[in-house]
Amino acid sequence: MPEIRSERAEGYPSLTAREHWRAYAKGMLTEVLFVLGLAAIGLGLAAIAMVIWG
Amino acid sequence: MIIRPRREDHLVIGKYTGKILVGVGLLMVVPLVTSVAFAEWDTALDFVISMMVFFIFGFGTQWACRTEKDLAWSHGLVVASGSWIWATILGALPHYLSGHEGSYLDAMFDVMSGYTTTGLYLIQDLDHISHGLNMWRHVLTYAGGQGIVVIALTFLFKGTAGAYKVYVGEGKDERLLPNVVNTARAIWLVSLAYLAVGTTALWLAAMWLGQAPVRAFLHGAWVFMGAWSTGGFAPQSYNTMYYHSVLYEVLVLIIFVAGSFNFALHWAVWTGKRREIVRNLETVSFAVSLTIATAVATFWLAKLGVYPDVMALARKAFYQLASGHTTTGFSTIYSRAFVTQWGPVGMAATIFAMAIGASAASTAGGIKAMRIGLITKAFFADIRRAVAPESALVRERYHHVRDHMLDDGVVRIAMGITVAYVTMYGVASLLGMLHGIPVIESVFEGVSAGSNTGLSCGITAPSMPWDMKAAYIVFMWLGRLEFMSVFALVGYGISAVRGR
Numbered sequence: 001m002p003e004i005r006s007e008r009a010e011g012y013p014s015l016t017a018r019e020h021w022r023a024y025a026k027g028m029l030t031e032v033l034f035v036l037g038l039a040a041i042g043l044g045l046a047a048i049a050m051v052i053w054g
Numbered sequence: 055m056i057i058r059p060r061r062e063d064h065l066v067i068g069k070y071t072g073k074i075l076v077g078v079g080l081l082m083v084v085p086l087v088t089s090v091a092f093a094e095w096d097t098a099l100d101f102v103i104s105m106m107v108f109f110i111f112g113f114g115t116q117w118a119c120r121t122e123k124d125l126a127w128s129h130g131l132v133v134a135s136g137s138w139i140w141a142t143i144l145g146a147l148p149h150y151l152s153g154h155e156g157s158y159l160d161a162m163f164d165v166m167s168g169y170t171t172t173g174l175y176l177i178q179d180l181d182h183i184s185h186g187l188n189m190w191r192h193v194l195t196y197a198g199g200q201g202i203v204v205i206a207l208t209f210l211f212k213g214t215a216g217a218y219k220v221y222v223g224e225g226k227d228e229r230l231l232p233n234v235v236n237t238a239r240a241i242w243l244v245s246l247a248y249l250a251v252g253t254t255a256l257w258l259a260a261m262w263l264g265q266a267p268v269r270a271f272l273h274g275a276w277v278f279m280g281a282w283s284t285g286g287f288a289p290q291s292y293n294t295m296y297y298h299s300v301l302y303e304v305l306v307l308i309i310f311v312a313g314s315f316n317f318a319l320h321w322a323v324w325t326g327k328r329r330e331i332v333r334n335l336e337t338v339s340f341a342v343s344l345t346i347a348t349a350v351a352t353f354w355l356a357k358l359g360v361y362p363d364v365m366a367l368a369r370k371a372f373y374q375l376a377s378g379h380t381t382t383g384f385s386t387i388y389s390r391a392f393v394t395q396w397g398p399v400g401m402a403a404t405i406f407a408m409a410i411g412a413s414a415a416s417t418a419g420g421i422k423a424m425r426i427g428l429i430t431k432a433f434f435a436d437i438r439r440a441v442a443p444e445s446a447l448v449r450e451r452y453h454h455v456r457d458h459m460l461d462d463g464v465v466r467i468a469m470g471i472t473v474a475y476v477t478m479y480g481v482a483s484l485l486g487m488l489h490g491i492p493v494i495e496s497v498f499e500g501v502s503a504g505s506n507t508g509l510s511c512g513i514t515a516p517s518m519p520w521d522m523k524a525a526y527i528v529f530m531w532l533g534r535l536e537f538m539s540v541f542a543l544v545g546y547g548i549s550a551v552r553g554r
Contacts, residue, residue, distance in 0.1 A: 015236070015243050020325075024247060027324030028312075034331050035311040038341060039304070042372030043364070045349050049356035050364045 058549050067132050067546075068119030072112045074137040078145065079108025084193050085148070089186030097152065097186035104147040111144060131542035135535055142166045142527075145194060152187050154178050156516045159523055164191070166527045169198035170534035171417050173286025173383030173508020174526070176516045180291045185272060188289050192279040198534075199283025199313070199417030200245060244320045245282065252278040252309045259302050281309035284418045286383025286508035295386040300365075303373055306384060314340075314380035314412030316424075322455050335452045336413045339427030340379065343410050348375045351396070351403040360395050374509070379407035381419040383508025392511040398494050401511065405498055408507040409479060419506025419533050421475045425468040428452065432465040474537045478504045482529050489519055504529040 082105045089098035125133070145168075146161035155161040160176040167174045168191055177183065177191075256274035261267055273289055280287040290296040294306055312320075319337065322330040331337055352371045361367040370387055377384045392401050411420015435450040442448055450460035458464075479501045486496025491513060499513040503526040514526070532540050 015240055023326055024324045027320070027326075027328065028247065028251070030323050030328045030331055031312050031315065031320070032308050034337070035308045036304075038311065038344065038376070039307060039372060041341075041345055042348050042352070042376070043368045045345075045352045046356070046364045046368035046371060049352045050367060053353070053356040053359070054364075 059546060062121060062123050063129065064550075065119040065121040066123045066125060066129050067136065068115050069121055070125060070129070070133045071137050071140060072115030072119065074112075074133070075108055075115065075140055075144065076112035078137075078141045078197070079105050079112055081193055081197055082108065082148070082190070085186045085190035088189040089184065092185045094184045094186050097148075097184040100148045100151040101186065101190070103151065104144070107147060108144055111140070128542060128546070131539040132546045135531075135539040135543040138166075138169060138531060138535065142169060142531075145169070148187060148190055149177065152183065154180075154183050154187070157520075159520060160516060163523050163527055165194060166530050167508070168194040168285065168287060170506045170530040171195055171199045171283045171285040171381070171419065172503060172506040172530045172534075173280070174503060174510060174514045174530075175287070176514070176518070176523070178516055180289075188272075188276060191287050192276040192285075192289075195283045195285030195287050196245075196249075196279035199285060200241060240321055241317050244317060244324065248282055248309065248312060249275075249278060252282065252305070255305050256302070256309075259299065259305055260297070263297060263299055263302065277306060278309060281306050281382060281384065282313040282417065284310055284313050284380050284382040284412065284416075284506075286377070288384065293386070294384045295388075300369065303369065303386060307373060307376060310380050310382040310384060311376060314382070314416050314418040316413035316415045316454075318415060318455050319413065327455075330455065333453050335427040335431075335454050336422075336424045339430070340412055340423040343423065343426065344376060344379045344407065347379060347403045347407040348372055350406075351375055351400050354399040354403070355396065358395075358397065374404060375407050378404045378507055378509055379410065380412045381408060381505050381507040383502070383510075385509055389510045389512040392498065392509070393495060401494050401498050404509065405501050408501050408505045408509065409475070411505050411507075421472050421505075424454065425472050428460065428465055428468045429472065431460055435460065471536060475504065475533070478529060478532055482525070485522060485525055486513065489522060500529070504533045506530060506533050 082101050086098055086101040086105065089095075089101060142162050142165050145165040146155075146158060149155050149161035149164055150158050154177050155164065156176065156178065164175050164177050166172075173195070253271075253274045256277055257267075257271045260270035260273050263270075265273060276287070276289045277294065279285070286293075288294055288296070294303065297303070316334075316336055319330060319334055322334075348371060351374075352367060355361060355371055356367060361370055373384075373386050376382075387395070392404065396404070409420060410426050411422050412418035414422045414424045431450055431452055435448055439446075439448045451457050452460050479497070482500025482504050483493075483497040484500075486500055487493060489496075491499075495511050495513060498509075498511045501507070502509050503514075
């Protein structure tokens with residue numbers, strides 16, 4: 001989001017401006033997907049462990 | 055050499071400590087309003103008394119320490135660490151007045167555990183405390199996760215030139231934006247956005263599970279605060295096992311792992327650099343060590359046959375390990391199950407995860423994934439140097455928001471802090487052993503306190519010896535502030551008495 005970055009020099013006059021919220025939502029979604037990816041690894045490890053020892 | 059502080063130094067430290075105490079006192083408005091809303095008049099009175107004490111100390115100190123001088127670096131460190139002590143001593147009042155604590159030391163333990171986002175607690179009959187007190191427990195852990203100083207920076211400092219020096223003293227040395235006050239506001243923006251979304255999700259999930267709307271909302275807000283701050287406080291003594299729900303556990307997992315991310319990472323991802331989440335050294339290091347710890351615990355538990363199927367094993371193993379690694383301390387097993395079911399290998403995997411912790415400049419504690427990543431990179435760079443031709447120049451880079459050169463200074467600082475943490479873990483473990491507690495349990499509980507995690511194998515209880523309670527308070531404080539500002543406070547105290 002270059003328009004957000006360009007505001008850095010001006011000290012972010014408004015962090016809560018409406019035009020930023022779409023980028024914020026995408027950021028939050030990216031983080032959620034990352035955590036779900038880690039959880040999927042945990043589930044995969046459990047599946048492998050149960051196949052070997054279960 | 056430590057220079058003896060002069061009168062002006064005392065004044066500037068007192069002035070800013072007073073400002074921060076007023077900020078913390080203002081937080082009590084939230085539990086006070088909660089108490090009034092639920093007609094808990096005794097609890098409301100406790101908060102009125104406590105707020106008065108905060109304001110008398112806060113405004114009184116500011117008045118007594120009137121000065122135009124601004125903060126120096128050493129002042130900032132002393133203010134940050136000293137504020138946490140005063141905020142703990144005064145913040146324990148509502149706990150103590152509630153009658154749910156065995157002593158004032160127990161009340162201070164719970165408050166320091168809250169501010170430092172540890173999550174260990176000594177409060178008695180947790181399932182029947184008032185809504186107001188429960189709100190205070192969770193507000194103080196949420197505020198502690200943000201950083202007490204960040205609160206004051208946001209609302210009270212108003213762009214003071216020295217504000218950044220207090221901010222660094224609290225262990226948050228990332229500037230997301232050129233202005234430190236705007237950095238504090240950006241941190242709040244991320245946290246409040248997650249608060250709104252996370253609380254709503256947990257509220258709806260709890261209602262779907264059968265809780266009444268008001269109760270579901272309160273639980274949603276409190277569990278969110280405990281999760282986001284990686285604090286681990288929950289409204290029920292069974293912690294998040296109380297809900298017996300995969301959906302609730304997944305929501306909580308998302309919140310506490312997101313809460314453990316560096317605020318600089320949040321800000322980068324939220325402002326368009328979404329690939330940062332898989333490139334950043336901290337998240338890569340965290341993902342690798344979490345996978346290792348989970349693999350060890352999962353394979354061990356499967357071999358023991360503790361859980362009957364894949365889902366049960368994944369739910370218990372990954373949840374506890376992720377909770378431990380993010381230093382949250384939420385659990386979905388009984389405390390003693392670590393000893394009676396997980397055994398030494400399962401506990402060792404959890405200790406490994408807790409000791410490392412999550413990201414710097416986040417709400418999490420522990421050594422931090424960044425430092426482990428830096429030390430690992432430096433180790434492999436040294437190996438490459440050893441096998442490379444003598445004339446070869448081996449340079450190492452790491453990525454954290456942007457590319458950085460891995461120089462010796464960065465590695466030395468990371469090693470220094472890591473050694474300090476390991477030493478603290480050792481002392482905390484030894485203390486338990488001296489009280490006759492088995493080695494693995496002593497290490498588990500000591501690392502949990504020092505890394506601000508809060509998972510317990512059953513040692514932390516009101517019946518715990520007083521010296522362990524006092525020592526754990528210090529370990530939680532040291533771990534949260536990452537030593538430097540605490541050492542500065544100790545140095546200030548010594549030099550005030552006899553330094554030159």
